[in-house]
Each structure stands twice: as C-alpha cells, then as structure tokens.
Amino acid sequence: MNHTIGVMGLGVMGSSIALNMASKGEKVAVYNYTRDLTDSLMEKVEQGQLSPYYDVQQFVASLQSPRKIFVMVTAGKVVDAVIESLVPYLEPGDIIMDGGNSYYEDTARRFDELKSKGIDYLGVGVSGGEEGALKGPSMMAGGDREAYEKVAPILTKIAAQVDGTPCCAYMGPKGAGHFVKMVHNGIEYADMQLIAEAYTFLRERLHIPLNEVADIFDTWNQGELKSYLIEITADILRKTDEKTGLPLVDVILDKTGQNGTGKWTSIQAIDNGIPVSIITESLFARYLSSRKDERVLAASILAGPENSKEELDRELWVEHVRQALYMGKICAYAQGFTQYKKTSELNDWNLPLKDIALIFRGGCIIRAEFLNTISEAYKEQATTTNLLVAPYFVEKTKAYQMGMRKVVAESMMSGMSFPSLSAALTYYDSYRTGESSANLLQAQRDYFGAHTYERTDMEGSFHTNWK
Numbered sequence: 001m002n003h004t005i006g007v008m009g010l011g012v013m014g015s016s017i018a019l020n021m022a023s024k025g026e027k028v029a030v031y032n033y034t035r036d037l038t039d040s041l042m043e044k045v046e047q048g049q050l051s052p053y054y055d056v057q058q059f060v061a062s063l064q065s066p067r068k069i070f071v072m073v074t075a076g077k078v079v080d081a082v083i084e085s086l087v088p089y090l091e092p093g094d095i096i097m098d099g100g101n102s103y104y105e106d107t108a109r110r111f112d113e114l115k116s117k118g119i120d121y122l123g124v125g126v127s128g129g130e131e132g133a134l135k136g137p138s139m140m141a142g143g144d145r146e147a148y149e150k151v152a153p154i155l156t157k158i159a160a161q162v163d164g165t166p167c168c169a170y171m172g173p174k175g176a177g178h179f180v181k182m183v184h185n186g187i188e189y190a191d192m193q194l195i196a197e198a199y200t201f202l203r204e205r206l207h208i209p210l211n212e213v214a215d216i217f218d219t220w221n222q223g224e225l226k227s228y229l230i231e232i233t234a235d236i237l238r239k240t241d242e243k244t245g246l247p248l249v250d251v252i253l254d255k256t257g258q259n260g261t262g263k264w265t266s267i268q269a270i271d272n273g274i275p276v277s278i279i280t281e282s283l284f285a286r287y288l289s290s291r292k293d294e295r296v297l298a299a300s301i302l303a304g305p306e307n308s309k310e311e312l313d314r315e316l317w318v319e320h321v322r323q324a325l326y327m328g329k330i331c332a333y334a335q336g337f338t339q340y341k342k343t344s345e346l347n348d349w350n351l352p353l354k355d356i357a358l359i360f361r362g363g364c365i366i367r368a369e370f371l372n373t374i375s376e377a378y379k380e381q382a383t384t385t386n387l388l389v390a391p392y393f394v395e396k397t398k399a400y401q402m403g404m405r406k407v408v409a410e411s412m413m414s415g416m417s418f419p420s421l422s423a424a425l426t427y428y429d430s431y432r433t434g435e436s437s438a439n440l441l442q443a444q445r446d447y448f449g450a451h452t453y454e455r456t457d458m459e460g461s462f463h464t465n466w467k
C-alpha cells in the first residue's frame with residue numbers, strides 16, 4: 001500500500017519503465033489487463049521490487065493521493081478502454097499519464113474528457129525503446145503544467161541525463177507532448193533513411209567491403225555525426241547470421257514496416273502547409289520497400305544506366321558521403337523543427353524549441369551530438385524561422401553542399417534510388433531560391449480558372465483574359 005506510482009500495461013516498455021522507477025526508489029504498483037504479463041514480470045524481479053495487482057480497484061486504492069498512474073499500452077482504442085476502467089476509482093486531482101505513441105489529437109480529446117471529471121491527464125511521449133525505458137528514456141510531457149510539476153520529480157529522475165540535465169521536459173498544453181514525440185519519429189524515419197542511402201553509396205558505388213563500411217560508420221561516430229543511429233548501424237553491419245554465416249543485414253528482407261507516427265507527421269504537415277519532404281520521402285521509401293514483388297518484377301523490365309566504370313577516389317568520396325549525410329540530417333531536422341515552430345504558432349502552444357533539442361540529446365532514438373548545435377541556435381535566436389538560416393548551419397551547408405551535390409548527382413547517374421538525400425538537397429535549393437517558377441504556376445491557375453495573381457510591381461490581385 002501507499003505506492004508512489006502505478007504502472008499499467010506491462011508489455012516490454014511498461015515493464016521496463018516500472019523497473020526504472022523502482023530502481024530510482026519509487027514504490028511501484030503494477031497492473032496488466034491480463035494476468036500473464038504481470039506474472040511473467042514478477043518472475044523476473046526481486047522480491048519486493050514491484051507490487052503486483054490483479055484488480056484495477058485494488059491497484060488504484062494502493063496508490064498515494066493524488067494518485068499517479070503511468071499507462072503504457074498500445075495507442076488507439078486500448079487507451080480509451082484503460083481510462084474507462086480507471087475512472088470509477090479515481091478522485092479529482094489524480095493524474096493519468098499516457099506514455100504510448102498516441103495520436104496527439106486523441107490525447108487532447110482525452111485531456112478534455114478527463115478535465116470535466118477533475119482528473120489530470122498528461123500525454124507523455126517516451127522515446128528510447130526497451131533499453132531507454134529501463135535505463136533512462138527521453139520524455140516529452142503535455143497537459144496542464146501544474147499536473148506536470150506534480151509528476152516531474154519522478155519523470156526527471158527516471159529520464160536519461162546529459163551533462164546533468166534530465167532529458168524530460170514540459171512541452172505545452174493537451175497533446176503537445178505527443179505531438180513532439182510524433183515529429184521526433186518523423187525525423188527518426190528521415191535519419192534512418194539517410195543513413196541507409198549513405199550506406200548504399202559506400203557499398204554499391206564505392207564497392208567498399210561490408211566490414212570496412214562498418215569501420216567508416218565507427219569513424220563517423222567519433223565526429224560531428226556522432227549519434228545512436230550511426231552507432232547501431234556499425235553494430236548491425238558487423239553482425240553475422242548464425243544460420244548461414246553471412247552478414248545478417250544481407251539475409252534480412254528489404255521490406256520495412258511502420259507503426260503510424262511517421263505517417264501522422266506527414267499528414268499533419270500536409271494539412272498545415274508545412275513542407276516535410278525528407279520525412280515524407282522516407283515514409284514513401286518504406287511503403288515502396290514493402291512492395292517487394294512489384295519491385296522485383298520492375299527490376300527485370302525497366303532500364304537503368306550502364307554500370308559506371310569510372311573508379312571513384314575512395315577517400316575523397318567517403319568524405320563526400322559523410323558531408324552529404326550530415327547535410328541531409330541538417331535539412332531533415334530543419335524540416336522537423338519548422339513543423340514544431342509552425343504548429344506551435346498555429347495552436348498557441350509556445351513549444352520550447354531549445355528544450356526539445358536538449359531533451360533529444362539523450363535517451364531517444366535520434367539522440368545525437370548535433371542536437372547541441374540546434375539547441376544553441378534556438379538559444380541565440382529563439383525566433384529562427386528555419387534552422388537552415390541559423391549561423392552555424394549556414395556555414396556548415398556552405399561547406400558541405402558541393403559534397404552533397406556530388407553524391408546526389410552520382411547516385412542519379414548510377415541509377416541508385418536516394419529519395420531522402422535528393423529530397424534534402426532539393427529542399428535546400430528550393431528554400432534558397434528567391435525567385436522561383438511559381439509565377440508560371442500562378443499564370444496557369446489564372447488562365448484556366450481565373451484564380452487571379454499578384455504582381456511584382458504593384459499591389460492588388462489581377463486577372464488577364466489570356467486568349
């Protein structure tokens with residue numbers, strides 16, 4: 001009795017979070033809808049580490065008031081069912097936290113519904129997978145700030161810590177925390193796809209043996225590309241398949257799944273007029289990957305270029321690829337952070353862009369050295385409309401754009417598919433195009449639909465009788 005927190009939903013993530021909380025001195029009650037997960041968790045833990053409950057009412061009654069319940073279940077209807085099962089036993093002032101990948105507008109709806117009952121609801125984005133949940137995830141909380149302050153001592157304690165700063169912060173009202181997590185995942189898709197393209201260039205165009213590609217990733221991980229995803233890529237490339245003795249990556253089917261968060265990121269951006277082409281191309285790359293049979297058929301029908309015989313200088317081109325990857329990453333984060341900024345303005349959320357970069361430095365999947373520079377950019381210039389125009393990134397892209405152009409151009413001439421690197425370069429060039437061809441589009445719209453146009457030399461809207 002008298003537990004300081006309850007964890008509901010004991011899958012991999014929920015169990016890990018519960019153990020993390022217990023290891024930090026919390027008295028944790030745990031509950032799962034089905035008994036089996038509770039039992040198998042209890043078999044793994046030491047006596048007294050966690051207190052299992054098999055009845056929701058007793059689970060809730062065992063918690064100190066105001067009750068704090070961390071829910072970790074699959075996003076969607078299950079969250080509503082869990083809330084429904086809890087509500088009869090809760091009192092005004094109690095706090096439910098949803099740590100799953102819930103859609104942020106569902107979180108806002110649940111927040112309103114519970115508010116009318118006096119119950120506080122926090123949508124807490126949690127990133128870091130199983131290891132993060134166990135040892136310290138990155139957490140993005142949304143809801144009422146007062147409610148957050150009540151759970152902050154626990155959340156900040158279990159979060160990853162970087163330079164003494166917990167990777168957990170209050171993002172804004174209602175669904176803001178889950179929104180930040182959603183876009184985090186969109187950036188994650190882009191980051192992963194960019195890495196996959198860099199890997200492809202090293203292997204297929206520069207013909208570098210796999211173990212040496214792994215070494216290159218290790219070297220990159222010592223410098224400005226240092227990040228979790230680069231680190232695990234080197235590990236993955238070194239792994240041998242026990243069944244065949246082949247590199248494991250070569251026996252894994254080239255079909256990628258997705259759980260929805262990247263898709264929501266693109267849909268939300270499209271709905272709000274925010275160009276996130278790199279994230280979206282990374283999503284589409286996953287969709288196309290899953291059409292394996294069609295691709296195999298097309299490969300036997302459609303023409304590509306002759307294999308280039310030209311031997312490329314390895315050292316020089318590895319550096320071009322490194323620059324292309326880093327610049328692609330800059331563009332992807334610029335898109336994601338623009339999505340934060342614009343959505344924050346649209347909803348009056350006041351998202352703390354600097355803090356988002358700070359809490360992404362540890363615990364989460366996209367943790368990277370380079371987030372320090374993003375945080376600095378927002379510290380120096382909170383109003384930066386796009387990271388690309390912040391001084392550090394202006395200098396970096398100036399230095400790296402030619403390397404990126406070479407890699408993208410070479411990939412196209414070789415017929416390799418690089419949707420995200422090329423989208424990144426296109427985004428960079430489109431963003432720096434002061435005079436675009438949209439005048440022609442506008443003329444076309446006026447021609448066939450009398451949609452009118454603005455002029456460069458006078459105010460107002462004009463229509464021409466084109467025929």
Ligand code: 6PG
Nearest residue numbers: 127128129185258259260261365
């Ligand atoms: C994280 C991950 C996590 C999960 C994603 C993967 O931040 O810890 O993003 O949320 O791995 O659901 O997403 P996909 O299944 O869509 O690739």
